[in-house]
Amino acid sequence: MIPSRTERLAGWGRHPVQEARVYRPEKVAELQQVVESRPEGGVISRGLGRAYGDAALNAGGAVVSHLRLNRILGFDAETGEVECEGGVVLGDLADVFLPRGWFLPVVPGTRHVTVGGAIAADVHGKNHHRDGTFGRFVDEIRLMTPARGLLVCSREAEGDVFRATLGGMGLTGAIVRARLRLMRVESSAVVVDYQPTRDLDDALARFAESDSRHRYSVAWIDALAKGRSLGRGVLMQGDHAPAGVTAPRPTRRIRPRVPFDLPGATLNRLTVGAFNRLYRATHRARTGVAEPLETFFWPLDAVRDWNRVYGRRGFVQYQLVVPPDRADVLAAVLQRAAASGRASFLAVLKRFGPAGEGILSFPMAGWTLSLDFPVASGLAEMLREMDRVVADAAGRVYLAKDAMLDAETFARMYPAADAFREIRRSLDPDGVLTSSLARRVSLA
Numbered sequence: 001m002i003p004s005r006t007e008r009l010a011g012w013g014r015h016p017v018q019e020a021r022v023y024r025p026e027k028v029a030e031l032q033q034v035v036e037s038r039p040e041g042g043v044i045s046r047g048l049g050r051a052y053g054d055a056a057l058n059a060g061g062a063v064v065s066h067l068r069l070n071r072i073l074g075f076d077a078e079t080g081e082v083e084c085e086g087g088v089v090l091g092d093l094a095d096v097f098l099p100r101g102w103f104l105p106v107v108p109g110t111r112h113v114t115v116g117g118a119i120a121a122d123v124h125g126k127n128h129h130r131d132g133t134f135g136r137f138v139d140e141i142r143l144m145t146p147a148r149g150l151l152v153c154s155r156e157a158e159g160d161v162f163r164a165t166l167g168g169m170g171l172t173g174a175i176v177r178a179r180l181r182l183m184r185v186e187s188s189a190v191v192v193d194y195q196p197t198r199d200l201d202d203a204l205a206r207f208a209e210s211d212s213r214h215r216y217s218v219a220w221i222d223a224l225a226k227g228r229s230l231g232r233g234v235l236m237q238g239d240h241a242p243a244g245v246t247a248p249r250p251t252r253r254i255r256p257r258v259p260f261d262l263p264g265a266t267l268n269r270l271t272v273g274a275f276n277r278l279y280r281a282t283h284r285a286r287t288g289v290a291e292p293l294e295t296f297f298w299p300l301d302a303v304r305d306w307n308r309v310y311g312r313r314g315f316v317q318y319q320l321v322v323p324p325d326r327a328d329v330l331a332a333v334l335q336r337a338a339a340s341g342r343a344s345f346l347a348v349l350k351r352f353g354p355a356g357e358g359i360l361s362f363p364m365a366g367w368t369l370s371l372d373f374p375v376a377s378g379l380a381e382m383l384r385e386m387d388r389v390v391a392d393a394a395g396r397v398y399l400a401k402d403a404m405l406d407a408e409t410f411a412r413m414y415p416a417a418d419a420f421r422e423i424r425r426s427l428d429p430d431g432v433l434t435s436s437l438a439r440r441v442s443l444a
């Protein structure tokens with residue numbers, strides 16, 4: 001059996017911080033040993049730890065890192081199909097395949113996410129309204145399960161296990177390998193239109209009017225604006241550029257860095273307000289701006305360790321989705337956030353397309369909004385209030401971001417959880433796979 005080391009771990013939000021025994025297998029057989037050894041306190045898979053809360057934590061138990069199981073195993077240059085291990089990083093796939101004319105069909109807001117993490121959270125990108133989630137482009141998954149060993153699942157074989165694994169937060173098994181379809185692109189640039197939005201109604205109307213014309217569409221919202229300006233921001237819509245269009249290369253190698261934890265007070269209304277005004281000023285109405293793909297998809301990656309800006313206590317990202325006719329909830333949440341004076345660095349608004357296949361996947365048709373909140377007293381109570389409003393509107397919050405949802409509200413938000421538990425029982429009847437998130441919301 002490979003050795004383990006007790007470490008203090010956190011997600012990207014740096015809250016909570018918990019101890020676990022970490023295993024770092026280099027071979028699939030070693031991963032299998034870890035799972036079959038039924039570690040005390042259970043075990044959960046971990047990729048790059050970019051889930052914000054406790055999805056890849058397992059307080060007092062074991063965590064198995066997939067970062068050394070990261071080989072690209074095959075590529076079909078005709079179809080764009082890639083076979084790779086779960087620890088392969090999306091940004092590395094982009095680096096390898098973009099020069100060959102292929103890109104990932106769905107990317108989250110950072111390149112530092114593993115294939116296993118992208119499947120387990122069934123991540124979405126700025127093109128959800130058109131293309132759905134990451135899982136839609138996955139054709140086969142090899143899953144290490146406690147009760148059934150290594151299982152190959154796809155839409156055709158073990159379809160229930162496949163659908164439970166998309167968005168299953170690592171609780172159906174360890175994703176050892178996957179087959180994915182890449183998308184052809186003609187250049188490494190994206191052509192972007194920027195439209196400032198006056199207020200929330202204006203933003204929603206612009207989404208409705210212009211979403212269908214663009215593959216990518218997302219709005220940045222000034223979360224401090226109140227009253228008549230509530231919801232003002234910038235709508236950014238883009239498409240892959242045709243052949244021959246180039247954009248200045250990003251300077252990734254000399255990224256600025258947040259060198260230490262900024263004191264919480266640094267991020268007060270003034271600094272965030274100044275940031276927001278600056279952002280709006282640099283995103284005046286413009287059309288047809290050619291941008292490097294990295295700048296468009298992963299702007300935050302330009303600042304290393306930006307999660308330290310919220311101070312030592314960390315932060316929570318709150319991402320909700322509500323049905324199309326419940327935009328009133330967005331206004332209520334933005335109002336509550338602005339009134340609380342809790343600075344939110346980033347607020348992002350997007351219109352989702354229809355839900356996909358994943359039993360516990362987060363996206364569903366409607367509006368999604370995400371806000372960052374530094375951890376401070378009273379935060380849990382405020383988020384609980386927001387949770388109730390979201391659940392009452394038949395909406396839900398994103399487990400890959402969440403750190404505070406309770407089991408009762410989770411059950412209201414994810415009515416398919418019982419079906420998920422049923423499938424899990426056949427794969428892991430003794431509950432070997434578990435995480436801090438899973439226990440908090442009673443999924444395991």
Ligand SMILES: Cc1cc2nc3c(=O)[nH]c(=O)nc-3n(C[C@H](O)[C@H](O)[C@H](O)COP(=O)(O)OP(=O)(O)OC[C@H]3O[C@@H](n4cnc5c(N)ncnc54)[C@H](O)[C@@H]3O)c2cc1C
Pocket residue numbers: 011012044045046047048049050051052055056066086087107108109110112113114115116117118120121122123124125126168169170171173174175176300400401435
């Ligand atoms: C700056 C930033 C922007 C983001 N933007 C988006 C976005 O636009 N859209 C979006 O959907 N998400 C977004 N996210 C969230 C992120 O994409 C997900 O949390 C993703 O799951 C993180 O992948 P990871 O490799 O870091 O996995 P981890 O954070 O380590 O784990 C996340 C979950 O995946 C499971 N998991 C990881 N690897 C495996 C494996 N091999 N087998 C089984 N289970 C596994 C873990 O158990 C855990 O439940 C963003 C995160 C950050 C930090």
